[in-house]
Amino acid sequence: MKYRVGVIGGGQLAWMMGAEARRLGMELWVQTPNASDPGVSNADQVVIGAIDDLEATKKLVENCNVVTFENEFVDLAALDTLVKKGARFFPSLAFLAPLLDKYDQRHCCQQLSIPVPDFALWRLGEPLPEGWQFPFVVKARRHGYDGKGTFIVNNIAELQALPETLANTPLLLESFVPFEQELAVMVARNRQGEIRIFPTVETQQIDQVCRWALAPAAVSQAVLNQVENIARTLAEKLNLVGIMGIELFLTPQGQVLVNEIAPRTHNSGHFSLDACQTSQFAMQLQAIADLPLGNTDMMTPAAVMVNLLGFEHSIGNYAHKRQMLSQIPHSHVHWYDKTSASPGRKLGHVTIFSETKRREKLRAIAQQVETIWYEGKSPT
Structure with missing residues (x-):
């Protein structure tokens, strides 16, 4: 069987x-x-x-x-x-326990000497903790994804404009990080303790939603070492069996901070379906079935993954746009067959191989895809 x-x-x-x-x-x-x-x-x-x-x-x-x-x-x-x-x-409930609440995530990282932004507990309507200044980030501690429950607050007017629906929601304050780049990495581990770390990627987040990812990230070896050390430490110390995604900030000083941890496959790892010898999804299955883990090496010098987000309320399948995207050289279009579209909803993604790792070239490819997909419209 x-x-x-x-x-x-x-x-x-x-x-x-x-x-x-x-x-x-x-x-x-x-x-x-x-x-x-x-x-x-x-x-x-x-x-x-x-x-x-x-x-x-x-x-x-x-x-x-x-x-x-x-x-x-x-x-x-x-x-x-x-x-x-x-x-x-798998992952085990013990692994999940410190990661489901963003406040617990922060404490977990601190205990493992993993750098994170400054943070504090807060509730809507309470005074700000002493010493907190604008800008800062307000996050729902549970059940936030794709920017839902996350608010960047730049001034008192934006603080007062936070939705009243947050009044009964446990919240987390975080210092705003003036990052140089946003990075992400996937890490897998099986019950035998084998660990595989995927190439670090640069992500572009707009309104706290990932628009695209560039693989590999154009960063120094010192930065890659920080990222991989964080990934390995979390996988080993928390006894991961499965896969997890880690979103990170790279500061202008070259320090890597953990932004958020997802204890599962993650949007930032979608490029691996086409660009890596083993995808993040195959790796998750290998890890939980206690099989030998595959190889995470890329099969192309570089790749660009662009999310195809909804930009209107519709029940169409956008076949014409998908056909145009498929005609881009070395493109791989994935369509999720959702029954309806709405602004910001993830409908699919496209991954495009590149012979050059130059950041400017990869960003240009991402912009080419977005020009075709959105045609001047906004996903929000």
């Missing part, structure tokens, strides 16, 4: 994982709320249920060798009741 992997969540990450599961000779079972979710089309079996539906997760546990996660919106206490009955979750 094939090795069965269950995944909680049925979005585009599960969709990409499903294709890699077939290549590895595995079955993928997906737990997701809707039969129209992207992950369904690449799954061998589907359990319809919300991601926090414990009965649905029980079905995964009963039918799969191991269960993993597409996102971090999980109830650890509920899942622990299944662990006590023998469920095997």
Whole structure:
């Protein structure tokens, strides 16, 4: 019988994982709320249920060798009741525990001597902690992604304009980092302690949403050493079994700070599907199945990954635009087959190989894709 992997969540990450599961000779079972979710089309079996539906997760546990996660919106206490009955979750609940809350993430990094921006707890309506000055960042401690729940506050007017819906939300204050570049890296580890680190990438974030990634990042070896040391330390000290994405700031002084940690596959690693010998999705499956980990080397000197974000409310599939993108030399278009588009929604991505690593050339490729895709429109 094939090795069965269950995944909680049925979005585009599960969709990409499903294709890699077939290549590895595995079955993928997906737990997701809707039969129209992207992950369904690449799954061998589907359990319809919300991601926090414990009965649905029980079905995964009963039918799969191991269960993993597409996102971090999980109830650890509920899942622990299944662990006590023998469920095997990778990454483990112990690994996830310090990473689901951004305040806990910060403390975890501090304890491991990993540099992070200054931070403090805060609630809407309270005075700012002593010494805090504009600009700073306000973040929801849980359930924020793609910029949701994150606000850059430059002055008192913007502070007063924060939405009242945050009043009952636990919040985190962070100092604003005047970064030179935003970086990201994927790291995987299996139960034998094997670690693989993917090439570090530069990302472009607009309104806290990733627009594109350049691989490899144009940074010094000293910076790469910092990034890889952070990735290795987190993987080893937290006993990762699986894969995680780490978003980072590079300061003008050459220091690398951790911005956020995602305990799963991540948008910044999508380039690996086409550009690396082993993709982040195959690596996740190898790690949780305790297989030898693949090679993360790139098969092209450089690559550009551009997210195809929604810029209108629509039910179209943008076939003409996708055809235009596919005609760019060395392009690889991935379309998630979502049933509708809305501003900012991730509909697909395109990866383009480049023979040059020059940052200016790679940025020009990203801009070429965005010119075709958006045609002067905005995804926000």
